[in-house]
Amino acid sequence: MQEGARRVEVSGGGAALAVSGHDPLDLGRETNAEVLVLFTLKLDKAPASASVGLRCDGTGCGVRVPVTLPANGKFIRYGMPLKCLALKGADMSKVTAPFIFETTGPADYSLAEVRLGTDAEQVLPCN
Numbered sequence: 001m002q003e004g005a006r007r008v009e010v011s012g013g014g015a016a017l018a019v020s021g022h023d024p025l026d027l028g029r030e031t032n033a034e035v036l037v038l039f040t041l042k043l044d045k046a047p048a049s050a051s052v053g054l055r056c057d058g059t060g061c062g063v064r065v066p067v068t069l070p071a072n073g074k075f076i077r078y079g080m081p082l083k084c085l086a087l088k089g090a091d092m093s094k095v096t097a098p099f100i101f102e103t104t105g106p107a108d109y110s111l112a113e114v115r116l117g118t119d120a121e122q123v124l125p126c127n
Helices: 028-032 082-087
Strands: 006-010 014-019 036-045 049-056 062-067 075-081 095-104 107-117
Touching: 006 014, 014 107, 028 082, 036 049, 036 082, 036 095, 062 075, 062 082, 062 095, 075 082, 075 107, 095 107
Parallel strands: none
Antiparallel strands: 006 107, 014 095, 036 075, 036 107, 049 062, 049 095
8 A cells, every 4th residue: 555655745835635537427326325535644744734625517616624634654544424525515416526635834644545435444524
């Protein structure tokens, strides 16, 4: 897993890492089925603030959920419920970027995997 990870070092300011595609995805069925956006992350230096979100097709169609993740130097598979993103206003039938990780301030992290599923090691709260 570590060999496939992408390391990101941010010296300051705001930064975002997104997984996106060309054609919108319809995640409505997955949202109703209690599916999570899973991402495996190792945080070596925690940012001042962070959020997980998505972007959808349409003007202003996107959401962010603030998260607090500890800098523990271990890969952890986090999960953000799709239902949470839908409750925040995302149109789950037109998702163009199903995962966006945004940070503010200096940060050092490695992202190993992003996928949909139900097997999170830690489910993040819908803040």
